[in-house]
Amino acid sequence: xxxxxxxxxxxxxxxxxxxxxxxxxxxxxxxxxxxxxxxxxxxxxxxxxxxxxxxxxxxxxxxxxxxxxxxxxxxxxxxxxxxxxxxxxxxxxxxxxxxxxxxxxxxxxxxxxxxxxxxxxxxxxxxxxxxxxxxxxxxxxxxxxxxxxxxxxxxxxxxxxxxxxxxxxxxxxxxx
Amino acid sequence: xxxxxxxxxxxxxxxxxxxxxxxxxxxxxxxxxxxxxxxxxxxxxxxxxxxxxxxxxxxxxxxxxxxxxxxxxxxxxxxxxxxxxxxxxxxxxxxxxxxxxxxxxxxxxxxxxxxxxxxxxxxxxxxxxxxxxxxxxxxxxxxxxxxxxxxxxxxxxxxxxxxxxxxxxxxxxxxx
Ligand SMILES: [Zn+2]
Ligand SMILES: [Zn+2]
Numbered sequence: 001x002x003x004x005x006x007x008x009x010x011x012x013x014x015x016x017x018x019x020x021x022x023x024x025x026x027x028x029x030x031x032x033x034x035x036x037x038x039x040x041x042x043x044x045x046x047x048x049x050x051x052x053x054x055x056x057x058x059x060x061x062x063x064x065x066x067x068x069x070x071x072x073x074x075x076x077x078x079x080x081x082x083x084x085x086x087x088x089x090x091x092x093x094x095x096x097x098x099x100x101x102x103x104x105x106x107x108x109x110x111x112x113x114x115x116x117x118x119x120x121x122x123x124x125x126x127x128x129x130x131x132x133x134x135x136x137x138x139x140x141x142x143x144x145x146x147x148x149x150x151x152x153x154x155x156x157x158x159x160x161x162x163x164x165x166x167x168x169x170x171x172x173x174x175x176x
Numbered sequence: 177x178x179x180x181x182x183x184x185x186x187x188x189x190x191x192x193x194x195x196x197x198x199x200x201x202x203x204x205x206x207x208x209x210x211x212x213x214x215x216x217x218x219x220x221x222x223x224x225x226x227x228x229x230x231x232x233x234x235x236x237x238x239x240x241x242x243x244x245x246x247x248x249x250x251x252x253x254x255x256x257x258x259x260x261x262x263x264x265x266x267x268x269x270x271x272x273x274x275x276x277x278x279x280x281x282x283x284x285x286x287x288x289x290x291x292x293x294x295x296x297x298x299x300x301x302x303x304x305x306x307x308x309x310x311x312x313x314x315x316x317x318x319x320x321x322x323x324x325x326x327x328x329x330x331x332x333x334x335x336x337x338x339x340x341x342x343x344x345x346x347x348x349x350x351x352x
Contacts, residue, residue, distance in 0.1 A: 003184035005177045005200075005209070010184070018305075021250070024181075033181070036214045037249055039288055073213055074197070078281035078349035079288055100347040103276060103290070105254035112215055112255055114279070129194075169345045171276040173254035 006031045037110040041082035042070025042152075043118045044101070044159050045093050045125075047136050052156070053120065055091050055131035057148055064132070065148035068115070068155065069093070083116045091134045092126040095119065101162070102155040102170040115155040150174055182207045213286045217258035218246025218328070219294045220277070220335050221269050221301075223312050228332070229296065231267050231307035233324055240308070241324035244291065244331065245269070259292045267310045268302040271295065277338070278331040278346040291331040326350055 004011050004026035011024040016032050024033040045053040045068075054066045069090040073082035080098055087093050098116030105112050125134050137143070139160060147153045151174060158170040180187050180202035187200040192208050200209040221229040221244075230242045245266040249258035256274055263269050274292030281288050301310050313319070315336060323329045327350060334346040 001181045003179055003181050005179050005181045005187075008179035008184050008186070011181075034248065035251055037251055038212045039215060072210065073288075075211055075213055075286040076283050078283055079279065080281075080347070080349065081283075100279060100345060103255065103279065105256075107252050107254055107257075110251040112249075169276060171256070173256065 001033060001035075004029060004031055005033065035110075037105075037107075037112055039073040039079065039082070040070055040111055040113045041073045041079050041086060041116070042068045042113060042155070043083045043087045043093075043095070043098055043116045044068050044155060045087060045091070045095070045118050045120050047120050047123060049136075051136035051138055052142065052159075053091060053093060053125060053134065053136055054143070056133040056135075058128075058130055058132040062148035066143050066146050066152075067148040068152050069131070070113070070115075073114075079114050080116060083114070084118070087118065090128055090130045092124065092128060093118075093120055094124070095121065099167070100169060101167070102158050104151045104154055104170070105173040106151060107173060108175060113151040113155075117159065177209060177211075180205060180207055181209065211286075213281075213283075213288055215249040215255065215258070216246055216287055216289045216327075217249045217255050217262060217292070218244045218289060218331070219259045219263045219269075219271070219274060219292045220244050220331060221263060221267065221271070221294050221296050223296050223299060225312075227312035227314055228318065228335075229267060229269065229301060229310065229312055230319070232309040232311075234304075234306055234308040238324035242319050242322050242328075243324040244328050245307070246289070246291075249290075255290050256292060259290065260294070263294065266304055266306045268300065268304060269294075269296055270300070271297065275343075276345060277343070278334050279348075280327045280330055280346070281349040282327060283349060284351060289327040289331075291327075293335065 009028035
């Protein structure tokens with residue numbers, strides 16, 4: 001950030017009065033520009049036969065690696081709505097509900113990832129502009145070494161342990 | 177948003193190529209300025225005798241109304257760290273762990289509120305610049321009609337139902 005988005009004048013990076021950490025501040029119009037982590041909402045879609053749906057990313061970062069469908073939450077939607085919207089956009093899977101089962105912070109990336117478990121109503125899914133391939137995997141087929149993100153690995157592992165441990169929400173923080 | 181924070185030129189509000197919703201876009205340096213919901217992290221502190229700690233807000237909005245301690249999550253911290261930091265800043269309660277028990281979206285405000293249940297190690301707490309009064313309440317004493325935010329009411333109600341229903345995470349969306 002170099003300029004004030006409100007008035008267009010240069011900003012400076014300093015600790016505002018009454019605060020305890022540096023922010024981008026505009027001395028012209030007095031706006032303090034706070035920067036906060038972003039929420040990524042994702043789903044773990046389960047087919048009627050119990051297999052898990054994964055998407056091969058067709059976009060950077062981590063192009064050609066496998067991921068659970070998800071993306072940045074938008075204003076004017078709930079975390080669940082964001083997760084379901086991204087699942088449609090990336091894998092053409094339609095669901096209208098889901099259960100939050102993992103909340104994983106990634107402080108280094110300024111992100112919080114929220115994962116929902118969803119039941120696919122049928123075997124409908126498709127590749128999209130964002131996913132070059134969309135495929136169902138048995139527990140033993142999951143491509144652990146080709147997963148796009150550590151948070152996805154962490155959420156998948158937690159899901160696979162759930163049947164033994166009863167439903168619980170994983171809440172953790174990853175270093176990067 | 178009127179100006180590009182990267183180059184200082186005026187932005188326009190339009191649907192970028194390949195996108196499906198309008199964004200603030202800079203045609204000068206091609207930056208797309210995404211706007212996303214913010215995470216608010218809070219705690220429900222429980223004293224050794226089971227009473228619940230609430231803070232009377234000393235700042236707007238909702239000055240003089242009661243709330244659970246919390247505030248905007250910062251970059252470089254996890255949701256739990258954010259919740260514990262705010263609890264220290266607002267009520268001088270120190271804890272080093274907590275359990276996520278409610279995730280409440282407020283699409284209208286572009287916010288997601290994440291609530292942690294924490295056990296206070298002792299009866300230490302204090303008023304601060306942000307809280308004119310900090311006080312412990314029995315279940316029957318909670319000032320329902322003077323709570324600052326609907327999400328706080330919702331989280332408190334869920335907490336009070338937990339002993340009967342077993343531990344579960346409330347995940348919902350509020351209209352405003
Ligand atoms: Zn300004
Ligand atoms: Zn620009």
